[in-house]
Amino acid sequence: MTPYTELNRQFINGKWIDGSTTAEMQNLNPFTGKVIHELPSASTADVDTAFVAAKQACGSWAVTNPLVRRDLLLNAARIISERQEEFIDWLAKEAGSTYIKGVIEVQQAHDILIEAASFPTRMHGRTMASTIDGKESYVYRKPLGVVSLISPWNFPLYLSMRTIAPALAVGNTMVVKPSAESLVTGGTIIAKLLEEAGFPTGVFNVVVGKSDLIGDYFTGHPISKMVSFTGSTSVGRGIGRIAGENAKKSALELGGNNAFIVLDDADVDQAVAGAIFGRFLHQGQVCMATNRILIHQSIYEEFKTKFVAHARQLPYGDPTDKQTIIGPLIDNKAILRIQSMIDESIKQGAVVETGNLVQGNVLQPTVLSGMTIDMPIFKDEIFGPAVGIMSFATDEEAIALANATDYGLSGALHTRDVYRGMKLARTVETGMIHINDQSDNDEVHAPFGGEKLSGTGRFGGDFILEEMTTVQWVSVAHEPRQYPF
Structure with a gap:
């Protein structure tokens, strides 16, 4: 098949065009540092053109035969x-994805397209009894209209597609603003x-x-009926505020500080294997990634020894090498941010068991023991290949530690007693x-979303179908x- 071209352009109303500003953007390879693309930024006028095109397409798309959709x-x-x-190649060179992560992400994008393909015939309304004699009521489920998406850079293909596929399936039209770090895999290659x-x-x-040129304008655009965003809590709060001020729906999947709890009766080997995958997939740059590992004191030393040994063996470096598990972070700012968190945690008493060495934008898999609740590695989302471990004495202490942050996205718990675990x-x-x-699980039909500062709304299956539609009451x-009177 002929490879896609023109991926450094805007896609508006079926045409591939350049942005209309003189402000240049660079699309960088996070591993080599080389420029993949240079392109002019879109302007607010380009944003207007895109939303108008989406609005003009709304009417006919909403009534398109569901089997056609x-x-x-x-x-x-x-x-x-x-x-x-x-x-997969684009995910590697633009987002630093390893081959394993690329395979997982493309498969997830494929699966959400398959799941969403059933949505056009799943938009069920209902009839209702009326409290007025001689009347009857109908409830119709309808698309919202135009949906806007601000997509992230970490799992750009799938995390974009999990909004795009359901939104289009139920009859909405769309305008997408991808992250500048993943403009192809989060936007133009999908187009x-x-x-x-x-x-x-x-x-x-x-x-x-x-x-800084189109962000807030895009979010608050009056044509959009809903904005979907996946990213940091700080940015998501701003997007939620703008959406609220403009009386539009929002689905916000934000940060995570996910606890991995290992009870005293757990299968330690299985727990270690799960924690390794949950922490280090895509260098830990996943909102669901295992961020804090809490281990019962009776098995703490056994778990620590096995976990550190496993982490130390993970291959790191070039993401295009199929053997690589730990590729580059998205940019040098991420390296500096995580190093600062590690350094401050060490000052407060954490001990580096392995890693903490940097080569370019690659941070070796890093494990810190002696974590306490006051350390950055406990309090904050790391979003990189570093993790802290600590012990607890009772189930009650484990739950208190798990709940001791402002986040509530995902988590994991290991025990041989399933009912105790539940x-x-x-x-x-x-x-x-x-x-x-x-903690790093996402099934396309299951409810995906968080509590507290980890966001609002739910993706997946009937849950995202509800988010992407509205209902209208018609009485006769x-x-x-x-x-x-």
């Missing part, structure tokens, strides 16, 4: 599988995919621009938690009604 999504799923290696799949003109649009899991203040597994009077 289904088949277009299935066509996109087929194409993404056929182009898997092309997508190419949907264009090849046959989606009508104006249904899907991508504007690539600097946030009872404790339900007391953890988190949107998701996985017993005898790790079959006989004259008697009014009091």
Whole structure:
């Protein structure tokens, strides 16, 4: 298949065009530091053009035969599988994805397209009894209209597609603003995919621009009925504020500081394997990543010894090498931020068991013992290949530690007593938690979302279908009604 081209341009109303400002953007390879693309940023006028195109396409797309929408999504799923290696290559050179992570991400993007292909025939309304004699009521489920998406850089393909596929499936049209760090994998390559799949003109649009030029304008655009955002809590708060001021819906999947609890009766080897994957997939740059490992004091030393030994053996370096597990962080700012967290934690008494060495934008897998609740590695989301471990004495202490942050996205708990685990899991203040597994789970039909400062709304299955639609009450009077005046 011929590789996609023009990926450094805007896709607006079915046309590939350049941004209309003189402000230049650079798309950098996080491992080599080389420039992949240079391109002019979109302007607010470009944003307007994209939203107007989406609005003009709304009416016809909303009433398109549901089987036509289904088949277009299935066509996109087929194409993404056929182009898997092309997508994986772009994820490596733009987002620093290892091959394993790329395979996982492309498969997830494929799966959400398949799941969403069932949505056009799952938009169920209902009939309702009326309290007025001679009347009946109908409730119709409808698309919102135009949905906007601000996509992240860490899992850009899948985390964009989990909004895009459901939104289009139920009859919405879209405008997407991808992260500048992943403008291809979070935006323009998806536009190419949907264009090849046959989606009508104006249904899907991508504007690539600097946030300081178009960010707030994009978020608050009056044509948009909903904004979907995945990213940091600090940015998400601002997006939620702008959405609220403009009376539009928002789905915000924000930061995570996820606890991994190992009870005294756990299978230690299985827990170690889960914690390794949960922490180090994509260098830990995952909102669901295991951020704090809490281990019962009776098995603390055994767990620590095995976990450190496993972490020390993880291959790191070039993400295009299929053996690599730990690739580069997204940029040098991320390296400096994580080093600062580690340094401050060491000052407060943490001990580096392995790692803490940097080569370019690659940080070796790093494990710190002696973690306490006052340390940055406990309090803050690390978003990198470093993790702290600490012990606890009782189940009650473990739950208190797990709940001792402002975040509540995901988590994991290991025990041989499933019912004990389920009872404790339900007391953890988190949107998701996985017993005898790790925190980094996302199934396209299950409710994905957080509590506290980890966001609002839910992705996945019927839950995202609800987010992407609205309902209209239509009542019918079959006989004259008697009014009091």
